[in-house]
Amino acid sequence: MTDFRTSIAPEHFPFRIHHHSPTLCIGSCFAKHIGKRMELYKFPCLSNPLGIVYNPISIAQQLETIVQKGSTLHSAQLFEHQGLWHHFLFHGSFSSADKEAMLSTLIAQSVRSRSILQAAGTLFITLGTARVYIHKQSRAVVANCHKVPADRFDRKLLSVEASTNVLSGIFEKLKKLNPSLEIVLTVSPIRHLRDGLVENQQSKSTLLVACTQLCQAFDYVYYFPAWEIMMDDLRDYRFYEADMIHPSLTAINYIWDYFKAGFFGEDTLQLLPLIDKVVRAAQHRPFRSASETHQAFLQKQLEEIAKLEQQYPFLDFAKERNVLKAQMV
Known part of the structure; x- marks a missing residue:
């Protein structure tokens, strides 16, 4: 009988996730979905402790902040906009009318996250996009624009080399901090249609090649095919929410089944x-x-x-x- 679909065989990874050691998830909102599912089933899991983040550079910078226990943060990095203080590397949930209180919160969260990372068995990194916003004045890649006018930023598609270089650097520091850490990369199955369909494919392709090169370079780095499951297995709009962008609960449950088979x-x-x-x-x-x-x-x-x-x-x-x-x- 003909099978009218293309399915992906579940991969069994050479290590196991269990309830005895923490897991850290960082990256796009798909990392949040996986993290919440793990928390629901009582796994010790910390998801996006410094806020949702999408591009490789900002992910590496957040991890660097955690490794350094927030020591790289200082008040001069904060800026005021619309009555609140913000930081371009962190989510708006940290923004505050009190500059020093915000800085203290970020440092405390970094210290807490480092202790969890140091004990973690697995770090999941979900890459969302290779397109970055660069603040014109500081030339810094930002994780969140905080509603600052768009004309104050340049946009750029990162190269595969730039993506792998920045992640390679932080991976080595993470492994030094926690020698038993396993790192799992995945590309978010959520398309960034605001960039355009062609541009989204360019971005995702960059991330996919970068993931391949990183897995080849480090024996403790692995790849979980969330993007491929969504695009090639569940290639039907009935597996999407009404916005035709985000995976439905059925799709998330399906990907979760692959996750369980691979890691538990x-x-x-x-x-x-x-x-x-x-x-x-x-x-x-x-x-x-x-x-x-x-x-x-x-x-x-x-x-x-x-x-x-x-x-x-x-x-x-x-x-x-x-x-x-x-x-x-």
Whole structure:
């Protein structure tokens, strides 16, 4: 029988992700999706601690900031715009009316992220685009324009060489900080249509070649084919949100299945359904929370949580326990 689709065989990576060591995810919003899914299943995971970031240079600079515990940050790098202080390397969620408080927050987050990175088993880097904005006055590549007028920036497509060079440099520092660290690269399956379809393909192609060269150069760097799964396997608009750009929940779940098959061992795979059952129970919203039936359901779930935490001490269901207890009468 003819198979009217092109599927990708799941790759089994030579290392495993488990609940005993942290994972750090950094990069585009797809890194956030994977990070949130890992957090949902109780993996110790930190996602984009300094904000969403898309291009190789800004990703490397954020990682450098983390490695240096924020020591490279100083108040002269901040600028005021529309009543708030900003930094071109970091997300707007860090922007503040208080300049010194913002700087302190960035440094504290960098220190916290470094301690997690130092203990991490895996670092996931999701590259979104090879096109960068360059601030005309400072000639610095920016991660976030913070609504500064567009005429104050130049735009440029990074070369493969520039992308690999900047990432190679930070990889060596990361490995020195944490010799057991494994690095997984992926190219975001979200197209940057604001650049134009042709320009998006040029950008993604640059990133794909850069990933290939980095995997060949370092034996601790690997590639997860999220872009290929979305473009070549799920090549249908029914797997997209209404904007025709972002993957739907069905697509994210499908990519997550590949992720599980590639990175999780059998023990972890058997544990996930047990975690999922508790998480879903806590998300359940009854018509009558005070009913005898629902109260019995709550008690049963709390007992199940206690049993799982006793059997697997590394799992933390505090959030789910609090949600369930709040419904008890």
